[in-house]
Amino acid sequence: MPYDALLLLSFGGPEGLDEVRPFLENVVRGRGVPPERLDAVEEHYRHFDGVSPINARNRELIAAIRSRTDLPVYFGNRNWHPMVEDTVAEMARDGVRDALVFATSAYGGFSACRQYDDDIARARAGVEDAPRLTKLRHFFDHPLFVQANADAIRAVLTDGARAVFTAHSVPTSADAAAGVPAEGGHRYSRQIAEAARLVAAEVGLAEYDVVWQSRSGPPQVPWLEPDIVDHVEAVHEKGVEAVVVAPIGFVSDHVEVVWDLDNEAAGKAAELGMRFARAATAGPDPRFADMVVELIAEHVSGVEPRALGTVPSAGCTVNGAPCAVDCCLPATRPTRPAQRP
Template structure:
């Protein structure tokens, strides 16, 4: 059914000279002031101007190739980005020149909504249009926010993180899930609170799998003018509230992210960690799937579901949330999601 797999991601700079051009690509047409871009650029420059995301994705491709080989699937894996090299347009043109006719597309976002799903569909359409009439057919694999392997990876990461806390603090440590905030005006774009509901649902599944009956759901990495409302509470504000309530230890799980990229290692490992230290809170962070063999298995499983026309693998929960679009027919989410 498929003669290639394309890993489609966001992209990130790999040198100081690339940081501002990358940020200009990300924010093009949004009217973000230059001084705001310069402020964000400092986050990247703190790490030498290199985002970890491309390196993580290359390692993930190596893991996917190993998983495909284990299953006897002899197909190549390609890598394309929305915002930086290798741009998806260039990758799809390369696939065309290599004679690829039909490829599955695995995106590094588990979610529905515009930025988590539909925008990747737009990336695919733009790349195919640029490649011309001989462009390969590209089918985006479904959302995987409730896939058993994703839930399992985050649950294991929470247990591993908890084990790093002083033993006397573990029992009372507060579990806090965080995901990227979005403007409230975008929250209903692809269905009523779709993204927020999916994140909350996954957090419940992961907490239960990790053995936690109670947890908090917060948001991070908001941007834009302060007068524009975004999903709240912010993780930093929530940490202040926990400190005021006497919390002594926090386990933060970045459930909204599949890799430890800048918005994880800066916002959580740097800014939030400093805030926790100043407040006297022991903070530990769960890792993300990254390039692990289980994440590679998840990607190949999604492709096999389509090839075999098999039922979607999902964790059973008491309050399931729809995973709109990106099904066998590659439909674009819900009506008006791309408008």
């Protein structure tokens, strides 16, 4: 076998109240985010005793992957323990020389893709005799990802409900940098729209919407719109009586999904007298682990890659080198998205 391990690389999340503030400071380090913004986000975590679901979901995914492959599976995060730097050091001590990396993001873009490349490069730079690390490709249009999301919608869809796909908003400048040229490259919003189209087709939805959530940053900076809460109000004014929200941009529940959708968007719907349901994320579906193993097999066994869409995809990198020099560049510092699982 040409590879001797798999690293599951994710965003990270706190698992107690005392971890919330240092975690958030890691997320926004170097971005000049004011303390009052962190205060507001920290308050969201207090509703859940400071525990983000993301680490638990990732451990469940790791267990599912281990049951499907003989490769040792390691776990590392960008922003909280287990930190990727520590995990790569552990891999080196264990004698791992050539490993694959599954990043828990289906899409391109700075935060969704290139920053994971940066994580890999940074972790390797700090470890003597670090293993070679090959990151697996984008999977937003993989049949198993599409099927898992489609069934999650079917499970909560009711007659007359409007399907609304949502993903993390980013500054429009960051979205433009996600593909070069913008219309021909793997622009983040274009991949989100393609995933929504494929899932809607699988469900048999003739109409649906694609909206955004979790915007942060200065109000004068343009971000992808409309916002999910504003959209719920807008469709209500058009006579829509029920919405089903599908977090297509996320593979796992975390505080951002639970707070922004199950709290804020659901609260707005209740205020307006609308029925509201939120579809599950794809990560816990057994087909998601099957998909990870299939992505591994593309490298280990030469399995032909499967993709349903026509939008360009990339993401496969070696040792943190981006797939193109000018691909998925960050926006200017004040406008980088501050995700907060």
